[in-house]
Amino acid sequence: MTVFTAGPLLLGVRHHGPGSARAVRAALEAAAPRVVLIEGPPEADGLIPLAADKEMRPPVALLAHVVDEPGRSAFWPLAEFSPEWVAIRWALESGVPARFIDLPATHTLAWGKEELDQEDEPGDAPPVDPSRPVEAAVRIDPLAVLAQTAGYDDPERWWEDVVEHRSGAASDPFAPFTVLEEAMGALREAYGVGGHDRDLVREAYMRLQVRAAEREFGDDVAVVCGAWHVPALRQRTAVGTDRALLKGLPKAKADMTWVPWTYRRLSRVSGYGAGIDSPGWYGHLFSAPDRPVERWMTKVARLLRDEDRMISPAHVIEAVRLADTLAAMRGRPLPGLTETTDAVRAVMCEGSDVPLALVRDRLVVGDVLGEVPESAPAVPLQRDLARLQRRLRLKPESLERELELDLRKETDAERSRLLHRLRLLGVEWGEPAVSRGSTGTFRETWRLRWEPELSVRVAEAGVWGTTVLAAATARAEADAVAAHALADVTALAERCLLAELPDVLPVVMRVLADRAALDADVGHLAQALPALVRSLRYGDVRGTDTHALTDVAAGLAERIFVGLPPGCAALDTEAAEEMRRHVDAVHGAVALLGETAAASAATTSPGGAAQDARPTPSPAGIRGRWHSVLRVLAGRDAVAGVIRGRAVRLLLDEGELAQDEAARLMGLVLSPGTAPGDAAAWIEGFVGGGSGGGMLLVHDERLLGLVDTWLTGVPAEAFTDVLPLLRRTFSAYEAGVRRTLGELVRRGPGARGSTGVATCGIPGFAPDLDPERADAVLPVLRLLLGPDGFDAGDDHVTDDHVGDGNDLVGVAR
Numbered sequence: 001m002t003v004f005t006a007g008p009l010l011l012g013v014r015h016h017g018p019g020s021a022r023a024v025r026a027a028l029e030a031a032a033p034r035v036v037l038i039e040g041p042p043e044a045d046g047l048i049p050l051a052a053d054k055e056m057r058p059p060v061a062l063l064a065h066v067v068d069e070p071g072r073s074a075f076w077p078l079a080e081f082s083p084e085w086v087a088i089r090w091a092l093e094s095g096v097p098a099r100f101i102d103l104p105a106t107h108t109l110a111w112g113k114e115e116l117d118q119e120d121e122p123g124d125a126p127p128v129d130p131s132r133p134v135e136a137a138v139r140i141d142p143l144a145v146l147a148q149t150a151g152y153d154d155p156e157r158w159w160e161d162v163v164e165h166r167s168g169a170a171s172d173p174f175a176p177f178t179v180l181e182e183a184m185g186a187l188r189e190a191y192g193v194g195g196h197d198r199d200l201v202r203e204a205y206m207r208l209q210v211r212a213a214e215r216e217f218g219d220d221v222a223v224v225c226g227a228w229h230v231p232a233l234r235q236r237t238a239v240g241t242d243r244a245l246l247k248g249l250p251k252a253k254a255d256m257t258w259v260p261w262t263y264r265r266l267s268r269v270s271g272y273g274a275g276i277d278s279p280g281w282y283g284h285l286f287s288a289p290d291r292p293v294e295r296w297m298t299k300v301a302r303l304l305r306d307e308d309r310m311i312s313p314a315h316v317i318e319a320v321r322l323a324d325t326l327a328a329m330r331g332r333p334l335p336g337l338t339e340t341t342d343a344v345r346a347v348m349c350e351g352s353d354v355p356l357a358l359v360r361d362r363l364v365v366g367d368v369l370g371e372v373p374e375s376a377p378a379v380p381l382q383r384d385l386a387r388l389q390r391r392l393r394l395k396p397e398s399l400e401r402e403l404e405l406d407l408r409k410e411t412d413a414e415r416s417r418l419l420h421r422l423r424l425l426g427v428e429w430g431e432p433a434v435s436r437g438s439t440g441t442f443r444e445t446w447r448l449r450w451e452p453e454l455s456v457r458v459a460e461a462g463v464w465g466t467t468v469l470a471a472a473t474a475r476a477e478a479d480a481v482a483a484h485a486l487a488d489v490t491a492l493a494e495r496c497l498l499a500e501l502p503d504v505l506p507v508v509m510r511v512l513a514d515r516a517a518l519d520a521d522v523g524h525l526a527q528a529l530p531a532l533v534r535s536l537r538y539g540d541v542r543g544t545d546t547h548a549l550t551d552v553a554a555g556l557a558e559r560i561f562v563g564l565p566p567g568c569a570a571l572d573t574e575a576a577e578e579m580r581r582h583v584d585a586v587h588g589a590v591a592l593l594g595e596t597a598a599a600s601a602a603t604t605s606p607g608g609a610a611q612d613a614r615p616t617p618s619p620a621g622i623r624g625r626w627h628s629v630l631r632v633l634a635g636r637d638a639v640a641g642v643i644r645g646r647a648v649r650l651l652l653d654e655g656e657l658a659q660d661e662a663a664r665l666m667g668l669v670l671s672p673g674t675a676p677g678d679a680a681a682w683i684e685g686f687v688g689g690g691s692g693g694g695m696l697l698v699h700d701e702r703l704l705g706l707v708d709t710w711l712t713g714v715p716a717e718a719f720t721d722v723l724p725l726l727r728r729t730f731s732a733y734e735a736g737v738r739r740t741l742g743e744l745v746r747r748g749p750g751a752r753g754s755t756g757v758a759t760c761g762i763p764g765f766a767p768d769l770d771p772e773r774a775d776a777v778l779p780v781l782r783l784l785l786g787p788d789g790f791d792a793g794d795d796h797v798t799d800d801h802v803g804d805g806n807d808l809v810g811v812a813r
Contacts, residue, residue, distance in 0.1 A: 007219060008210055009033060010234060012180045012227030013083035014143075014159065016266060016276050018286035019176075021086040024224055026173035028090045033222035035213055036091045038084050039206070039229070040076055040100035041108070043256045047376070048100075050258060051085070052092040055373035058085055059261040059279075063455060064105035067253045070459035072109050075452070077261045079279065081286035087224040101209035101223070103202045110250035111198065142187050142228060160336045177230075185231040201249070203232040204242035211239070257377040259455040262398040263366035280366030281337050293335050294320055300344050300359055309355060311348055319347040337364065369398035369450065380466035382458050388418055388468060396450035402433065405444040416444055420499035421472035424479075425461040427454055469501075476504040486515045486524050490532040509552060516556055522563035526582035529556050533589040553593055557622060560586055561629050569638040573681075576640035580685060583633070583643060587650055590626045627656050634665065641669070641678045645685025649696075663702045670710035680722035683707060684729040694730075694737035698744070708745055 009031050013020035028036065044062045058080045065073035078085040091098035147158030206225065210233060213221045223233060266279040276282060281296075288295045297319045301311045323335035323343040332339070341356070341364075349355045374386070389395065392415050394403075405412040419430040430446040464478075465471030476496050483489045489512045496504045512532075516525070532553045564586075568579055633639050633647035648665050651657035668674075669682045687697060687707075697704045714722060730738065 007234075008037075008214065008221040008223050009174075010181065010230045011083070011087075011177050011222060011224045012184060012230035013224060015084070015226060016077075016079055016082050016279065016282065017159070018081040018282045019159075020083045021081045021286060022289070023173065023176045024083040025086050025090055027177065028087065028094075028222060030173045031222060032094075032220075034096060034217040034220035035222070036087050036096055036098045037101045037210060037213055037221065037223045037225075038087050038098060039102045039225040040084060041102055041105040041256065042100045042209075043105050043254060044076075044100055047256060047258055048088055048098050049092065050373060050376055051088045053373040053375065055371060056258070057371040058082075059263060059266060059368060060258050060370040060372055061261040061452060062256060063259045063459075064109060064254050064256045065456065065459055066109050067255055069252075070456060070462065072252070073456050073459070074105065074108060075259075075261075077266055079261075079263070079266055079283065081282050083224055087222075099209070099213070101206050101213075101225075103198075103205045105254045105256065106251050107249045109254050110252040142184060145187060146183055157332075157336060157338060161332055180227045181230045181234070184227050188228075188231050199229075201245050203229055204237075204245040206233055207235075207237065208239070208242050208246075255377070258372045259452060260370040260372055260396070260450075261452050262370070263368045264398060265452050278337055278364045280363050280368070283366065283368070284363075293323055293340060296340055296363075297323075297344070299363055300348060303359060303362055304348055304355060307355070307358065309348075315348050319343040322347060367397075367399040369396065379459055379462040381462040381464075381468065381471055382455070384467040385422075385458060392418060394418070394448075396429070397448070398450060400447055400449040403430070403446045403448055405446065407442045407444065416498070417500045418468065419446055420495065421468050421501070424472045424495055424499055424501075425457070425464065425468075425475055427457045427461060429454055472499055473501050473503055476501055477507050480504070480508045480511045483511065483515070486512070486528040487531065489515055490528040494531045494534055512552055516552075516559070522560060522567035523579065523582055525556060525560050525563065526586050529553065529560060530585045530589045532556065533592045550593075553589075554622065557586075557590060557593060558625070561625050564629055565632045565636065565639070568633060568640065568643050569636070571640045571643075573640075576642050576681070579640070580642050580646050583646055583650075587626070587630075590622060593622055627651065627654065630656075641681030642685035642688075645669075645682035645687075647685075649686045659700065659702075663700075663706065666703060666706050670706055672713070676714050676718040676722045677725075679710060680725045680729075684725055688729045688732060694733035694741060698737065698740050701744075704741070704744060 009027070011024050011027055013024060041062065041064055043064065047062065050056055058078055061075040061077040063073060063075055065071075078088075088098050090096075143155040143159060147155040150158055150162075152158035152161075206223075206229065210221065210223060225233065263279040263283065266276060284296055284299070285292055294316075297316045300319075301313075301316050304311045319340075320343070323339045326339040326342055327333075327335040330339070335343075341360075344359060345351060345353070345356050349359075378386075392411060394415060403415070405416050407413045407416055422429055429450060430448045433445040433447050461471050461475070464474040476492065476499075480489060480492055483492060489508060493505070493508045493512065496508060516528075564583070568576075568583075571579060630647040630651050634644050634651065636644070639647075648657065648662055652659070652662045666682075666686065670679050687694065687703075697707065711726075730741075733741070
């Protein structure tokens with residue numbers, strides 16, 4: 001039994017170490033101190049009783065932030081296997097006072113953000129002796145030094161062997177702390193203690209707090225702190241010396257609270273600077289001190305079975321045997337994470353690292369998210385958010401999940417509004433994703449994942465208001481006034497509509513009008529229009545009045561129509577490609593704007609009078625004006641070839657240009673008088689942009705023949721210049737389209753009509769329908785639809801079958 005001299009009981013630990021946590025509890029039960037002092041910010045003393053709340057579930061963290069600048073913050077995370085948490089729980093269960101004795105957060109936060117994530121760990125990196133050579137003046141890891149001294153190349157394995165695998169029923173509960181204190185004393189003597197002023201200041205403050213506790217409670221004082229600090233706290237220095245180190249420290253007014261934490265965040269350096277590679281594994285060791293390997297293999301088997309892998313009890317037995325054998329061969333007292341991982345890979349994963357990665361992500365690291373009681377201090381915005389989360393049944397989770405919302409349902413619409421408002425506030429809890437199976441505006445898909453840092457973002461957003469609605473409104477107004485680019489304002493208008501913030505729209509509209517009036521760059525106008533027009537689509541589903549947006553969008557479109565032709569002249573290659581993208585965006589926006597104008601025109605009274613006195617832009621007028629602009633772009637020689645080609649293609653797709661006229665324009669461009677580079681750019685604009693242009697060439701032999709004839713006539717000296725552009729154009733096509741085009745070119749011109757390619761030998765292509773090939777699919781359809789949904793005697797499919805399984809029959813025939 002270790003015998004301590006007079007003085008406090010110093011328990012040096014490794015933060016987030018389950019072996020240290022068990023040893024701390026055993027030592028406290030044996031010593032029964034009258035007070036427990038714990039490394040941590042003393043402003044959190046009032047939060048300690050919350051650790052006994054039944055709704056408090058670790059991992060959690062103490063969050064300190066500057067009152068006027070919430071972004072300056074620091075975390076002190078605690079898991080159920082953290083020695084500090086075990087000490088707090090023991091004190092609360094035993095009716096013993098517990099106090100934090102580290103340097104106050106008011107000083108820590110004032111020291112600057114760059115130092116906040118360097119807080120110490122049991123093996124906190126020790127300070128540097130400035131008298132040592134520069135190459136030696138680095139912050140070393142004490143655990144790494146001790147492991148290397150013991151002949152280990154991995155500090156984690158050394159710590160597992162000497163601490164984590166020790167029996168909890170050891171006869172001397174104080175022996176581990178005595179050994180660690182001696183080891184840290186030797187390291188501090190070897191590597192020095194000067195060179196890191198903050199460690200010296202913190203240790204001076206902790207010594208003063210220990211002295212104060214001794215005056216109040218005598219020698220029955222227990223101190224739980226990082227093992228690196230134990231020799232400094234054992235040292236007796238003059239009170240005046242310690243107070244001198246604390247004189248003149250910077251201050252910042254700070255608030256503290258408890259926030260949920262995650263195992264995944266414990267695996268990173270934060271708060272204490274204590275990052276562990278395997279929090280899930282350590283949590284398992286702490287919760288299963290008996291037969292930990294068998295229990296771990298059972299967890300792994302359950303996980304892999306849930307992923308549809310064939311894992312039997314025999315796999316578990318063999319994996320446990322292999323882990324024990326590996327530990328014996330490697331001279332380890334018990335199988336550690338390395339041995340269990342090797343056994344799982346060999347037995348359950350059949351040597352593959354793919355399922356092993358799942359085991360590491362779900363079990364070794366883990367996705368556990370802690371919980372904090374409602375009684376914990378919080379900013380008003382946080383309380384309002386928690387209320388909304390409960391009402392809308394949106395529980396924060398650390399594991400990413402997808403959420404499908406149908407905006408026609410009130411609850412889903414409210415969920416959407418909440419997530420959009422949080423995004424406006426910089427709280428990226430949800431990220432929009434592409435909806436599967438529907439492109440309608442009534443459906444949204446979100447990827448949700450709660451990270452502990454979002455608590456800081458919520459605290460930061462608290463300066464904008466006490467509720468999510470008020471804060472999002474105030475933040476959006478400020479962003480609108482501060483925005484410089486026109487596209488930023490239109491994007492903000494779209495986000496405000498999605499978040500349903502009608503009070504912000506007048507401010508956004510005023511700023512938008514001012515920016516649009518001052519911005520003469522047609523590229524900026526074209527970049528701003530799509531987001532503004534997209535916003536109009538949300539009015540029907542969300543019930544938002546978008547008349548003001550419609551008027552602004554129509555005016556913006558008119559300015560683009562006027563400025564686009566001169567803005568497309570005399571452009572270099574890069575600028576022309578960018579302007580071509582703007583033309584595509586405006587084309588899509590005009591189509592949506594026309595649909596919106598048509599919908600607005602339909603909302604008239606039976607007598608023909610509009611329900612709103614404001615004039616609504618004519619859909620035919622908007623689209624007609626745009627078609628006129630495209631004709632101007634297509635016919636001006638000064639316009640870049642890629643833009644002229646794109647204008648012709650858009651007119652052709654809209655039915656505003658006959659195929660004969662498109663072929664005539666292409667023939668003019670591909671004539672010998674046009675430079676090969678300009679002709680290639682025109683082709684890129686006309687048939688570029690994916691498989692649409694490729695299918696156009698597949699089904700129109702005249703256009704394909706024009707391109708083929710021009711390409712074979714390009715001079716050799718110019719071919720190398722146009723080749724990169726052509727490769728970029730045709731490489732965007734799908735593989736099947738490229739293969740079909742290749743077959744058509746290889747066959748050469750022939751009498752086949754515009755769609756007949758049967759002579760090329762490609763199955764499925766013929767001038768006419770092939771009933772025999774179409775009927776071959778009917779047996780499969782009969783199996784898919786069943787006898788009730790299939791009538792092989794039907795010779796046609798009527799319009800009544802739309803949306804029915806009989807659509808497949810129509811397709812087959």
